Amino acid sequence: MASRLCAALAALLALASAPTAAGAQAATVALNDRLTGDITPVHDPVIIREGGAYHLLSTGIGEGAQGVVSARVSSDLVQWTRERPPFERLPDWASRAIPGATNIWAPDISFVNGRYRLYYAVSTFGSNRSAIGLATSATLDPASPGYGWRDEGMVLMSTPTDDFNAIDPAFFADADGRHWLSLGSFWTGLKLFALDPKTGKLLRAGEKPIPLASRPVPAGAPSIVEAPYIFAHGGYYWLLASYDYCCKGVNSTYYTVVARSRTVTGPYRGKDGSSMLEGGGTILLRADLQEKQRFRGPGHPGHFTDAAGKDYVVYHAYDRDNKGAPTLRIAPLAWGSDGWPVAQGK
Template identity: 45%
Template sequence: MTHLPQCFSALSLLLCVPAIALAQPREGLLTGAPDPTAVATKNQAGETVYYVAATGRGVQLLRSTDLVRWEPAGRVFEQAVPDWAQREVPGTQGIWAPDLSYHDGLYYLYYSVSTFGSQRSVIGLAVNRTLDSASPDYKWQDRGKVLESSADTSDFNAIDPALLVDEQDRWLLFWGSHWSGLKMVEVDPATGKPRPGAKVQPVAARPDTKSHAIEAPFVIFHGGYYYLFVSWDGCCDGAKSTYKVTVGRSRTATGPYVDAAGKPMLEGGGTLVLQSDERWRGPGHNGVVTSGALQYMVHHTYDMQNLEAQRILQVRPLTWTGDGWPRVGQPVAQP
């Protein structure tokens, strides 16, 4: 491709988790809690515990029992980036946009490694039997490279992974940022990597915009539809950030996805879910966590009252309209 996108998110409640400030092409790329995803699990006492994985050195993990008070819960990798990924993408300084989910007795953590504005990127996979670091079963196993992209071989950027196991038990990996948009491929449950011969399929794009600014796919199933959440526009410019969340839906996980007006997401469609307001700027790169009958959107945002915190973690209740479209409430806050 000949163009350079304006911004990549691969690079979130009112909490800032301290992080090491690194020399990056864009200030704050690794600080705060950008690009979060979350899971809900139970501890030995039967209490619900939430874990968030977010962009950072080695992938930072956060833990909470109430979605309000969070504490650090370690990192997936001791080093900033696994050796194999450092060799594949020289100059990288941290891991972007982890995707955390639980299937068949394992926690799957897909992660991406890149440098700002580059199409040379890789997606990796690590697995663990538990997220409780005090358990004797706690051990992350890195399965290495899942996907890669480069200007010479790809029309996409291999960042922002998200795994979906659909209602037919197909394992589908979504990913992508800018360039030709978001993609999907079927993966083998035994490896977590693309099935031999599986074809990469497009699922969403913004061909009608100069920047092609779409990224951060995340898919959930609700009420007979699959919902594809995506983030549009500029993620990382503080008070000037234009990031926002939009959504489309489909009867099948592989699409086609369309918005509430019927416009295909492959043609730039997307129904607005969340955007900036006076206090919160650039909300986006969301995940959805389900706990019993309740659902929450986790995402990052800038706080206009504390811009120095960079992109912080934010949690909002997620409900559904009568005609089946997602709606988010006000941020969960300290009582």
């Protein structure tokens, strides 16, 4: 009798300590397969955490203010809903500087000196007459008394006389406290500018940018690389970038590469030693395998960490099962024994 009672108690304890079926399923199903809610259309996404909320900003697509710059929020990285965007319309200076521009491209968000900094691009497709602006707010929560975006104006501009394109900005503060802005699309590739930590604007006006990445091409052809993003991990600076073509729906050939450097200015090299200045790097995100072929052209990556300090890469891909709509994708990053990241459940 006692032995049977002990066995029953042991069974009950085992049942109580075992994960629920739902919990076990959530632990094994990739985050990308659990994303739900308002996750499309999302193009050029970036995520930052404030308190218990994850805020997502992306290129303006949709009606009203969402068509200027799109904004979403989540408490768990799974369920996403729309929230109030930072802008109701383009700033006046941007409309004057870039005739024909209708929305904000590729916003980037960071927390600096007690305020959130939103860097954003204004341009028209295929032109390098482009500008990057800056706006700041004390909080990202529209319900907070301190909420309110203050446009700080233009940071820099490119024109047809320049060999770069001032879009796809991404802010980074290095280990020495220096502030940087990476940017670029096509032309001669990706560039890095030094920023004034106090203002968020260029540290030295008129200074030539530092080259970050370029792809060798025939004379007169563009270098097909864009969307740089720098972050730090394990004593290295890591550069993410997108190669090939976005914005073609299911025919997009976008993919993401990663490289690292001991210094923020580079050179950035892939696992095989190849230089990003020569079209090198290590592939991090590719389209689904041929037998699946659902999410195409994964690119425009950004890096963020959750409340537990876990690394993620956020990006968009084009959903073949939804007419090629650009769709939010989030993949946890695992760091291998060789010190290199692997995107999980991409």
